């Protein structure tokens with residue numbers, strides 16, 4: 050009534066896939082062609098406050114008001130939340146939302162900002178609109194914003210199931226403690242969005258069917274390796290699957306490439322370290338930044354070795370982090 054504002058704040062962290070998601074079975078519902086597996090990080094959070102208003106949706110990211118594509122994606126997502134509110138018979142369903150986000154990682158440069166962004170938005174918006182959703186339902190909801198966001202609902206390690214709208218959600222998988230060393234080599238926005246890249250891959254790569262079947266096999270092997278705590282197999286599968294994804298993407302017509310020469314140099318350096326007995330494995334998403342997966346006790350050695358390749362002379366060590374959650378609005 051009048052002065053009474055409904056507001057909720059949530060925090061979510063990016064996740065880095067060890068088995069990658071690349072390709073949709075359903076473009077609108079964002080159901081993937083194969084499952085994937087990731088580690089949720091413990092830094093680079095997105096913090097999002099959703100406040101219900103009757104003045105139209107607005108989106109502010111890192112102190113800048115947005116309209117255009119990113120604001121449209123927020124509004125489309127809020128429409129979905131409002132349709133759930135209608136189904137639940139909530140009188141908030143007709144309200145619009147003021148969305149204010151702070152992103153502590155570089156946006157749209159392969160640092161999974163869309164994952165932390167939509168996971169935080171799902172949790173904050175569901176709460177502000179008064180929906181009572183469990184983690185599985187929140188994961189399905191976050192998925193509709195950005196596929197990989199489904200995994201940022203989950204603590205530590207998550208497997209995101211393929212399937213259909215009902216069955217495609219992320220849940221926890223047990224895995225040993227591992228560190229991710231972030232090697233940001235560039236912070237500019239990427240040239241081809243993951244959405245466009247996935248469409249191009251499905252339409253033009255002759256290797257796409259083999260990617261789908263081999264990813265399913267890799268996921269089965271990866272889950273088994275995680276459950277038995279086999280860091281060496283986890284690392285080998287992680288690096289190989291990332292290289293397969295980038296090879297698949299390169300096989301598009303016209304070809305797409307997210308890695309730059311520095312990214313390749315980092316992959317080579319990580320392979321050289323392994324030769325010397327320092328166990329680390331490389332991965333990269335739809336951008337040039339590389340992540341080195343390693344054992345926690347080796348993380349400082351790996352970071353020191355890779356810091357020279359980074360853009361800002363910082364190779365941050367990340368550990369398994371918390372799934373998206375509500376926080377006190379003031380912080």
Ligand code: PMV
Nearest residue numbers: 066069070196197243334335
């Ligand atoms: O969630 P999206 O649409 O940003 O796609 C993410 C795709 C990769 O980051 C390249 C792989 C993954 O599984 O996170």
